[in-house]
Amino acid sequence: MTPETAWAEAMRFENRPDPYRFFDELRKAPVARVADDVYAVTGYWELLALAHDPRVSSDISRSPVAAKRAAAAKPPPEAEHMKAYGDQPSMIVSDPPDHDRARRQAMRHFGPPHTPDLIPSMGPGIEQLCNDLLDKATGQTRIDIVDEYAYPVPVTVICKVLGVPREDEATFHRWIFDAMAGVDLGPEAATDEGRARAEKGRASVAALKQYLQGLVESYAGKPGEGLLSKLVNDDSPDGPMEPQEAASNALLLLVAGHDSTVNTISHCVLTLLRNPGSIERLRSRPGLIPFAIEEVLRLESAVQFFPSRSATADIEVGGTVIPKGSAVFLMYGAANRDPRRFADPSRFDPQRPDNEHFGWGSGIHTCFGGPLARLEVNLALEVFLRRVENPRLVVDPPPYRRSQVFRGPQHLLVDYDRIRD
């Protein structure tokens, strides 16, 4: 199989439940050219090196992929119009020094050293949420883990953290859903349906952006609760964030702040149910739960890669030279199963030693929300293990969502005997 074919197969929608066979194929060359101007990095060591290489840029405006997507868009890309309007990239698609500054500005209101108590203080509320959701499921014997459990928790939490009204959830949920379905890096993007999805996705991003822009502007000068308000009203050394830039980062934080957590909770349940005995093992040794979660992140990587990066110079790595200007996809999910780094890489082993996986990324863009996500997934899993009696998978594999980047089940049906008190 050529790298091009392996890549196309890995990206193909019907292979979303298991792209890993194709990643194994692709990894025969740990750094491979998979399409015009696109290099996929599937080797652990090669990825580690590139994630820390200051010649790899995350600035989306430098990526040939972004340029192509913009060119394919009709009517002509809103990018132009947005630029005129003063659109500012979020931290995840920018480079230092802007990246570092934006990340500092946001982190100030999220974690240590300036805000050490915010995340720990959310614990009891998160646990309550999880319990409320299972209370609702007491009268029945089947639950959709995605819709009825994994999704409501993180979305409620991130709304509270950011200061986004919870009652707007139904509206932005649809936009986010369509936005993600619209970003297709696989062969189906070129079909009529693919183009229609892309179109709808762009419109949804624009709507979501406008919504958040309005919210952020409403906070400017009129402080309210939450991170977004603090971001635009701050007097830290870096100053307040400009509303345009705050809106971009609000979009990032809102989406990144719940979507991957949903997928990780779902994948935790899926993985435990696929591995007989592991539920009992974790129930008898709850101390293993955090390790089991890291192992699920390694195996299923909720963020499979992030397609922002490109090479700012010719870079030699893994026996290949990535030419200047090429897109560089750091395939976290694939590298997480590199047998040169992880023995028996497809096996679920919550006691795996030295499990330094890329589930949270690597380098300066390493996940901003890790501590919050860990708390949410831990509590969700603890409550699930404590209360759901004799859980069983209904369909395996479950149906998956379309996105190659944010990979996770669309639904995850689980049957059970009863919900304990």
Added chain:
Amino acid sequence: MTTFAPGLVADLVTEFKAKGRIVIVGASLAGLRAAEALRDEGFNGQLTIIGDESQEPYDRPPLSKQVLKGWVPADHTVLPRLRDLDADWRLGVAATGLDRVTKRVLLANGDEVPYDRLLIATGTRSRPWFNPKEGALEGVFTLRTADDAGRLQAALAAKPGRVLIVGAGFIGSEMASVCRELGLPVTVAERAEGPLVGALGGVIGDIAAEMQREHGVDLRTGVSVEALEGDAEGHVRRARLSDGTTLDVDVVVASLGSIRNTEWLEGAGLAAGFWGVGCDAGCRAFDINGVVTDTIYVAGDIARAPHVLYNYQFLVLEHWDNAVFGGEVAAHNMVSLEPDRRPHLPLPAFWSGQFGVNIKGVGVAPFADEIVITQGSVKDRRFAAAYGRQGRTVAAVTFNHGKWLEYYGALIERSAPFPPPPPGYDQAGDMTPIPARFPDPRALTGLPDVVLTGHDPTDRGAAFRPKKR
């Protein structure tokens, strides 16, 4: 001719792990981590840990930071225990001698402790003030132990009129930073051209000097303190500097680098000397003729081992990481057969916190002749710099830019060309290397805490005696 059956050799290891006797001298970071690693390796024999300090092993880095600020009491930095040890602790008693013939460690209380394998982890102590009478004045301090830190913290909490710190290495600079945080007037006197010059060179020293001055430190470089004067009660009150000036001071901290605790090895015939105890990359001690021993191992600040990345020069590293990893490798090799032994070839790494800046480094900067600031902004105190020697990248330092360190570590590990390729963004400016301006480490100014000490394993000079026919 007979040969040993491999089975028998393996049995020796099993038996040693069950019944051997291991003695560790030095009950601090390297000693404790080695002891834990020995048990992890399955060593079930007799384990004795000898330390002249009476406290349980504790951590030193917080002493010049959290402890002096008053955030953490001096006796609250006990090192976390990673596992049960079941060891015979001999705390509060110094080792005074080593008899390699009878394989015994001699103790100050007259006891003798026999060993099959010995780990030397006696580290370093502060270099005292050169004039003992002045050094004995009330208000004159050094900082190495928890007791030192407790006394100094109390003296700082008493709001002295001015603190004088002599020596601007990492620890001296950290103390100056704490003094400013506490709002105390502080003078730093450094014989070299700037702070941190021994460890990081003059280019970074200039930046460190700016940082000190921005934070209100009265920094005097290129001067030495020639004398301290006390009042009638024997409390230090004045310092006389080599430039002819005098200072009114209430607290003086001598931060003049360290002395290796090798005196107890006098006469044992090991390659022990000014720069520590010479050992091979597997932590085995050399004797004075450069012959490697089979039973004696060395780890931590006191070890001096050849490093492949630095032309096999013997390297001393007064770094936390080095004590931990060195202790672990020594432990492993003590209970392993030759084919299973591992090298301790650390990529040296350190950190320091001062004046609101987190300084981190990798590699051996004093090995370099050139430096280039690669990423970020010196003005904002957020940057990375790489060090090179003859076209190879040999070290790097970051100021509030530690996330990039891993990249430079990888460059150093493969001796990548210097200067490194320009970054794709946030370039610090001109990428032309400039001289790094290191003083000669043997000149004893500038207080390096990483020293390349040449190629001679004994540093006393091994006598070459041709074999008689």
